[in-house]
Amino acid sequence: xxxxxxxxxxxxxxxxxxxxxxxxxxxxxxxxxxxxxxxxxxxxxxxxxxxxxxxxxxxxxxxxxxx
Numbered sequence: 001x002x003x004x005x006x007x008x009x010x011x012x013x014x015x016x017x018x019x020x021x022x023x024x025x026x027x028x029x030x031x032x033x034x035x036x037x038x039x040x041x042x043x044x045x046x047x048x049x050x051x052x053x054x055x056x057x058x059x060x061x062x063x064x065x066x067x
Contacts, residue, residue, distance in 0.1 A: 011054075011055050012025070012056050013056075014041070014057070014058055015058070015059045015060075016059075020038055021038065021039045021041045022038045022039065023036070023049040023051065023052065024036065033052070034052055035051070037049065037050065041058050042062065043062055044062055045060075045063075
């Protein structure tokens with residue numbers, strides 16, 4: 001589960017329940033600071049938002065079966 005954060009957080013850990021991942025996330029207080037962008041995190045276990053630079057890391061790493 002994504003924990004409450006603002007969009008200034010640079011490192012955010014997400015779980016498989018948070019997929020599909022998008023930034024800003026619903027937990028971000030300033031959710032309307034940039035357009036919503038979906039981030040492909042399943043294959044590598046990591047994603048970087050091109051708008052705000054927030055680095056997302058998938059707890060447990062890449063999802064098996066996604067190539």
